[in-house]
Amino acid sequence: MEKVLEVKDLHVTFSTYGGEVKAVRGVSFDLHKGETLAIVGESGCGKSVTSQSIMRLIPSPPGRIASGSVLYKGKDLAKISEKEMRKIRGADISMIFQDPMTALNPTLTIGKQLVEGIIQHDGSPKEKAKKRALEMLNLVGIPDPEMRFKNYPHEFSGGMRQRIVIAMALVCEPEILIADEPTTALDVTIQAQILDLFKEIQRKTNVSIILITHDLGVVAQVADRIAVMYAGKIVEAGNRREIFYKPQHPYTKGLLQSVPRLDLEGEDLVPIMGSPPDLFSPPVGCPFTARCDFAMEVCDKAYPFKTHLTKEHHVDCWLQDKRAQKMLSAAK
Numbered sequence: 001m002e003k004v005l006e007v008k009d010l011h012v013t014f015s016t017y018g019g020e021v022k023a024v025r026g027v028s029f030d031l032h033k034g035e036t037l038a039i040v041g042e043s044g045c046g047k048s049v050t051s052q053s054i055m056r057l058i059p060s061p062p063g064r065i066a067s068g069s070v071l072y073k074g075k076d077l078a079k080i081s082e083k084e085m086r087k088i089r090g091a092d093i094s095m096i097f098q099d100p101m102t103a104l105n106p107t108l109t110i111g112k113q114l115v116e117g118i119i120q121h122d123g124s125p126k127e128k129a130k131k132r133a134l135e136m137l138n139l140v141g142i143p144d145p146e147m148r149f150k151n152y153p154h155e156f157s158g159g160m161r162q163r164i165v166i167a168m169a170l171v172c173e174p175e176i177l178i179a180d181e182p183t184t185a186l187d188v189t190i191q192a193q194i195l196d197l198f199k200e201i202q203r204k205t206n207v208s209i210i211l212i213t214h215d216l217g218v219v220a221q222v223a224d225r226i227a228v229m230y231a232g233k234i235v236e237a238g239n240r241r242e243i244f245y246k247p248q249h250p251y252t253k254g255l256l257q258s259v260p261r262l263d264l265e266g267e268d269l270v271p272i273m274g275s276p277p278d279l280f281s282p283p284v285g286c287p288f289t290a291r292c293d294f295a296m297e298v299c300d301k302a303y304p305f306k307t308h309l310t311k312e313h314h315v316d317c318w319l320q321d322k323r324a325q326k327m328l329s330a331a332k
């Protein structure tokens, strides 16, 4: 499958009075044409910072891409000028956030916002832009778009507003859509409708989607591949079947046990006890050691190597690595 984005060994830090927070610590992944990649983890794991780094939207200072690259169409987005980046944002890579209100201007009708977005993007004449805006509203399932054109954002329900935000994000036909917790603020039924909408839009436009979420349940419906982040690192990644049916990292297993599942009715949900480590001074070993039921002596002495289980499935855990014993002797 064609690669549209390649993130390589990304490190992002934030300077604070207390010291440097290492929010993203060597993240690598590819995104393919027309697929949905979900990045999953608890709050503070670095998933939002990763996506904001791709868009170069981390507040700087205090944030900084310390090293690594984000390759898109032969360019390294981590290094190009802000002027070049501005051309890519929206037009090639678009982003939507949890709260649709922050993405919409409350003082303008949604029609005006969409039309202006299109005119700014490609200089279309007004009539053509209007036609396209109506098509977009149709695509995202706003009933009677012609009539709703003159409505302001507050005149729509939360679910409808998120649909409008999706229309705004897609209006310039980006190749990549990054959605950061796009359904978290919505109730469960609306959540499912928005996720269905993503799939439908993907079928129609072949857009590649990065879906950021803390909720593995959300991912089950829509993700082709899943990357699980913990303490600034991708600790396990694989296709949806591999992550749901053959998870290997104890953290992934913990996440799965804390999500209600239709296929395992009656099983108790088990929260993961404890909290992630402080990223001012991340541990040298596996950052999950303090919370892991399987932790061994080697675990807090050295960070595990990446073990490849299949072409797509890989995990950073000593349980999967035959070298664990040797590392332990070396560390002693």
Ligand code: SF4
Pocket (backbone or CB within 6 Å): 249, 250, 251, 286, 287, 288, 289, 290, 292, 293, 294, 295, 296, 299, 304, 316, 317, 318, 319
């Ligand atoms: Fe648990 Fe050790 Fe694996 Fe980390 S490396 S997840 S502490 S078993």
Ligand code: MG
Pocket (backbone or CB within 6 Å): 047, 048, 180
């Ligand atoms: Mg976040």
